[in-house]
Amino acid sequence: MKPRTTIKIPVARPDIGPLEKKLINEVIDTGWVSSVGPMIRRFESDFARFIGTKYAVAVSSGTSALDLALNVLGIGPGDEVIVPTFTFAASVNSIIHLGATPVLVDSSPDDWNLDIGQVAGAITSRTKAIIVVHIYGIPANMKKLSLLAKRHGLYIIEDVAEAHGAKYNDRAVGAYGIVGCFSFFANKIITTGEGGMCTTNNKRLQDKMRTIMSHGSKPHGSIYYYHQHIGHNYRMTSMQAALGVAQLSRIGDFLKKRHKHEQLYRRLLSGIPEITFSPRPKYTETVDWMHSILVSHPRISRDKIITRLATEYGVGARPFFYPMHKMPPYRSYVKGTYPVADMLSRHGINLPSSSLLTEKEIRYVANAIRNILGI
Ligand SMILES: *Cc1c(COP(=O)(O)O)cnc(C)c1O
Numbered sequence: 001m002k003p004r005t006t007i008k009i010p011v012a013r014p015d016i017g018p019l020e021k022k023l024i025n026e027v028i029d030t031g032w033v034s035s036v037g038p039m040i041r042r043f044e045s046d047f048a049r050f051i052g053t054k055y056a057v058a059v060s061s062g063t064s065a066l067d068l069a070l071n072v073l074g075i076g077p078g079d080e081v082i083v084p085t086f087t088f089a090a091s092v093n094s095i096i097h098l099g100a101t102p103v104l105v106d107s108s109p110d111d112w113n114l115d116i117g118q119v120a121g122a123i124t125s126r127t128k129a130i131i132v133v134h135i136y137g138i139p140a141n142m143k144k145l146s147l148l149a150k151r152h153g154l155y156i157i158e159d160v161a162e163a164h165g166a167k168y169n170d171r172a173v174g175a176y177g178i179v180g181c182f183s184f185f186a187n188k189i190i191t192t193g194e195g196g197m198c199t200t201n202n203k204r205l206q207d208k209m210r211t212i213m214s215h216g217s218k219p220h221g222s223i224y225y226y227h228q229h230i231g232h233n234y235r236m237t238s239m240q241a242a243l244g245v246a247q248l249s250r251i252g253d254f255l256k257k258r259h260k261h262e263q264l265y266r267r268l269l270s271g272i273p274e275i276t277f278s279p280r281p282k283y284t285e286t287v288d289w290m291h292s293i294l295v296s297h298p299r300i301s302r303d304k305i306i307t308r309l310a311t312e313y314g315v316g317a318r319p320f321f322y323p324m325h326k327m328p329p330y331r332s333y334v335k336g337t338y339p340v341a342d343m344l345s346r347h348g349i350n351l352p353s354s355s356l357l358t359e360k361e362i363r364y365v366a367n368a369i370r371n372i373l374g375i
Helices: 018-030 038-051 062-072 090-097 116-122 142-152 203-212 238-249 251-268 302-313 328-333 339-347 359-373
Strands: 055-059 080-084 101-105 127-133 155-159 179-183 196-200 275-277 291-295 348-351
Touching (some): 018 038, 018 238, 038 196, 062 155, 062 179, 062 196, 090 101, 090 127, 101 116, 238 251, 251 291, 251 359, 302 348, 302 359
Parallel strands (some): 127 155
Antiparallel strands (some): 179 196, 275 291, 291 348
């Protein structure tokens, strides 16, 4: 039997300190524990300032943020939404839940994001929106994509779950599309445990989001319990917002540390022809959500490397996302082939990432990889 694996260096670890505890306790002491109260507003205004949008709306998860964005844009049956096949399932599920049709598009080898030439080819008279996912902290080419969307009158929704603070042309991603959707799950760059945020410059959309996310209720003269829309409960709690305010105040430090870690990984694993690091496209400022590599070895498979890292070294590494087009619930949306997504999902490994990583740990991981590859 295989020895039971103890992971000493996990793939992700949240960095939560005394400031987080202090603000959560403040919230608890005031009694404002639901989504009502000042802490949510503070997190929203801090986040809007950080991204550079007029508005930010705190929600219960990154998935709720995507659901809400598509919902307020009126996307539904008969509409097509272009989305990469190489992403996390939530980006695609929101489209299907609203009765619209996802149109899966392959990624570009240059930035691992939507292949914009193929996006252009996928546009039909039914296309309403494009969900662009800034995968693994790498911003997509928002100039080209915005031009294309404008020419065809399409909305751009940004899935920024993996790219808090990343920039394209000096502007933060999440400030380009009509709505930006962020996640604060425990393994993201900042966390609220579970949580998410929609960013927008559109006042009307912001108002509609606040209604839909709270049961669709809106005051109507003197009538209480008046519901203007069929809504949801996508609200965030004030304890989560307290965590978020503290985390956001530390994001500059997190990003700097993660960037240093990426550089160290790159240096320690340089000169190995079997390993390729993630792309750094022109005009972008990437963020190091994960430390992503592609490994192509004639005898040792990617999965074997991940297994050996865990069992022999106690290192938690993860394969890249499995592409949507290969899984049963999404088969009916497959159009053609997706060679780049296939290549990424077959060869990609995400190495341990966290602002808490030490230089010693990174050296240990790099040595483990070198040993496994026999270098
Ligand atoms: C994490 C993630 C989400 C979902 O966020 P949750 O907060 O877990 O709902 C959506 N899209 C991408 C690309 C993600 O990485």
